[in-house]
Structure formats: C-alpha cells, structure tokens
Amino acid sequence: MSQAKERRHLFVFTGPDGSGRKTIADMVGTTLELKKVLSYTTREARQGEQEDQDYHFISADAFRTEERNGAFVETVFIGGFYYGVKKADIERLWAEHRFVYVILNPEGAHLLKQAFGDAVIRLFLYADREALRHRQLERGDGVALVEERLAHYEAAMSYLPQCEYAFENVDLSHTVFSITNVIEQYLNRQLLNLD
Numbered sequence: 591m592s593q594a595k596e597r598r599h600l601f602v603f604t605g606p607d608g609s610g611r612k613t614i615a616d617m618v619g620t621t622l623e624l625k626k627v628l629s630y631t632t633r634e635a636r637q638g639e640q641e642d643q644d645y646h647f648i649s650a651d652a653f654r655t656e657e658r659n660g661a662f663v664e665t666v667f668i669g670g671f672y673y674g675v676k677k678a679d680i681e682r683l684w685a686e687h688r689f690v691y692v693i694l695n696p697e698g699a700h701l702l703k704q705a706f707g708d709a710v711i712r713l714f715l716y717a718d719r720e721a722l723r724h725r726q727l728e729r730g731d732g733v734a735l736v737e738e739r740l741a742h743y744e745a746a747m748s749y750l751p752q753c754e755y756a757f758e759n760v761d762l763s764h765t766v767f768s769i770t771n772v773i774e775q776y777l778n779r780q781l782l783n784l785d
C-alpha cells in the first residue's frame with residue numbers, strides 16, 4: 591500500500607475578515623463534498639447563524655473547562671470572545687473523510703500548520719481594504735466592528751507569503767472556480783495513487 595493512499599488533508603481558508611472565506615469555503619466544500627470542521631465560540635449566534643452549522647456556540651465556562659482539559663488544538667481570543675478548534679473533531683472527520691476544511695483567521699491557520707504540518711493546505715483569500723469595508727457593511731456589520739477588523743488588515747495580509755496558495759477574491763465565481771480546481775488536483779492525485 592502506498593503511503594499516498596493514506597494521505598489526509600485539512601484545507602484551511604484564511605485571510606483578512608470579509609475576504610470571502612466563509613462564502614467561498616462553503617461553496618467549494620459543497621461542490622466537492624468536503625466535510626467542515628466547526629469551531630467552538632463563546633460569542634452569541636448572529637441572526638441567520640445556526641448551532642452546529644456555523645459554529646458550536648458554548649459558554650465561556652464550558653470553553654475554559656475544555657481548554658484546561660487540552661481539547662483544543664488552537665484557540666484565540668478576539669473581540670472579547672474565545673474561538674477554538676478541537677483536535678478530536680478533526681480526527682473524527684479524518685477517520686471517515688480524507689479531505690476536510692476549516693475557516694480560520696491567520697493566527698489559527700498558523701497554529702494548525704504547526705500541529706498538522708504537511709496535511710494542512712492554507713488557502714489565503716484577500717481583496718483590497720476598500721472592498722473589504724464595503725462587503726462587510728453590505729453584509730450588515732456595524733461600522734465600529736468593521737473598522738476594528740480593518741485595523742488588523744495589514745497584520746492579516748502579512749501572512750499571505752507563508753500560505754500554500756493565495757487568491758485575490760475580486761469576482762466570486764472566478765475565485766470559487768480557481769480554488770475548486772486546486773483542491774480537485776489533490777483529489778485526483780489521491781485517486782491516481784490508488785492504482
């Protein structure tokens with residue numbers, strides 16, 4: 591049995607806030623039938639968000655207990671809330687699906703790369719600052735929240751060179767097409783290696 595036959599990948603969609611990570615990850619994920627690793631967060635669900643579909647929404651106490659127990663492979667504290675990904679969730683999905691994806695900020699992407707090495711493929715999405723401002727306001731986010739996120743724009747952009755792939759997300763369907771093609775190459779490689 592070749593080693594490649596057992597190869598697993600975790601595709602991490604990252605980039606600055608509002609760059610289209612969630613929209614694109616879920617479109618590509620649906621097209622290619624990839625399984626999504628859900629984060630845990632202590633923030634409230636926003637309108638339209640659903641438990642176990644967008645995030646696992648948990649209390650700060652529950653989060654801290656799980657963190658003490660070593661359940662999270664990475665955690666961040668952003669805007670007064672905790673976010674984290676559980677190692678067991680990744681491994682559970684990997685037991686049945688070789689290809690899974692997750693949506694994270696660059697800090698989280700970096701920590702997952704450290705934890706899982708070559709299995710992690712980072713797809714960095716970006717657009718210029720004004721486009722991100724416009725899209726987040728259109729999405730219905732408040733001006734203060736959008737400006738607070740944009741304050742981290744340069745820091746997030748500085749992570750681009752470390753990622754395996756980067757895509758300027760100008761035209762949504764074009765970006766989805768490009769990323770689908772990249773991931774399909776991994777899927778096809780996998781199929782070829784089965785022979």
Ligand SMILES: Nc1nc2c(ncn2[C@@H]2O[C@H](COP(=O)(O)OP(=O)(O)O)[C@@H](O)[C@H]2O)c(=O)[nH]1
Pocket residue numbers: 606607629630633664665666668673674675693694695697698699
């Ligand atoms: N490192 C890390 N970042 C996360 C996690 N879950 C979400 N994020 C990122 O945390 C940031 C804040 O998320 P939030 O403001 O709630 O916006 P959202 O993008 O609409 O979910 C976004 O950049 C998310 O992509 C996680 O588990 N770990």
Ligand SMILES: Nc1ncnc2c1ncn2[C@@H]1O[C@H](COP(=O)(O)OP(=O)(O)O)[C@@H](O)[C@H]1O
Pocket residue numbers: 606607608609610611612613614725726728729759760761762763
């Ligand atoms: N290429 C694009 N052109 C215009 N709007 C876009 C494009 N890509 C994404 N959007 C929109 O921008 C907003 C931010 O995208 P989202 O996926 O929520 O970003 P993120 O998860 O990175 O914060 C959403 O309302 C989304 O529909």
